[in-house]
């Protein structure tokens with residue numbers, strides 16, 4: 001007999017992987033642990049009859065020849081499988097996206113995708129197995145839950161491909177939103193309440209910061225959302241949560257910032273995690289929460305690259321033209337540079353305008369090509385001071401619908417910030 005099982009405290013990814021595996025091993029019995037999370041309980045209350053699921057106590061373990069484990073490969077995360085642990089003749093197959101686990105087998109399919117079901121869906125597609133719209137819906141639910149609707153940094157292109165495949169197989173997004181909605185549940189509420197009770201606000205380098213430390217049990221979903229709510233309620237510029245999971249000896253550090261000057265992504269990268277300017281996290285092993293707290297304070301007060309200045313990311317040198325340059329000549333310069341516009345300076349090198357391809361539309365007669373650009377340039381030039389941040393530059397670009405802003409220091413142009421410079425920064429493509 002072949003059985004398939006998954007981790008205790010089963011979530012949608014666990015059930016989805018279990019059901020997906022039963023398509024790959026049609027003769028197997030799918031064994032769902034009795035401990036499952038609240039969302040899944042609600043879902044199964046309605047859908048249970050659609051899936052042929054067994055409980056660990058239904059299994060005659062002496063008859064088991066093959067064990068398929070999905071969405072985990074740790075013995076202590078399985079329920080009721082103790083009797084199989086030391087069986088030498090047992091064949092084991094693993095499908096998992098976690099890097100850690102102690103279940104040993106040669107038949108391991110492990111890749112750190114956003115969701116475990118992604119790996120199984122890929123195999124289903126490869127083997128051209130048929131799936132029903134309800135199965136596709138369940139698989140997509142697992143995928144969305146474990147990837148935070150494809151927003152968690154752990155999401156891989158394969159997860160998105162799998163989602164596309166499942167939508168093609170008629171996964172129903174209405175059902176999805178009904179069951180995935182309860183993200184803010186009792187666990188999250190308890191944690192938020194505990195954090196608020198102990199909330200402390202601290203001034204660091206002129207910013208208000210709050211760092212909450214607490215013990216949690218196991219992996220808690222949606223802590224990032226809890227942190228977001230916490231930051232808003234405590235009303236600080238940046239908030240951090242240090243969640244210690246004593247059993248796994250790991251600390252989850254999550255940060256949220258509302259200001260440019262504290263870049264969470266940079267802070268988290270400096271402790272081995274990742275993220276974006278506004279939000280990020282790091283998972284640290286064998287560390288004391290007090291040390292992490294101290295480290296965060298030091299990083300913020302030292303202002304370690306916590307704000308990237310425009311002068312770090314702008315393009316330079318800048319090609320400028322004088323206001324007497326002929327339109328014809330500017331057109332050639334733009335073509336040679338491959339850009340859409342250049343700043344225009346007067347004789348004293350003060351910026352007086354910008355001439356761009358857009359302005360050339362004002363040129364009606366061919367003889368105007370020989371007139372100076374000052375007749376056609378845009379005079380209200382949006383500029384930005386060199387000590388401003390990339391975020392402010394991006395806001396200006398959006399507000400004025402412009403793609404390049406001259407960067408000014410002591411009334412002189414020292415560089416230009418373009419949309420692609422800003423994008424390089426926001427998507428963390430800067431060279432170290």
Ligand SMILES: [Mn+2]
Nearest residue numbers: 013071116146
């Ligand atoms: Mn999972």
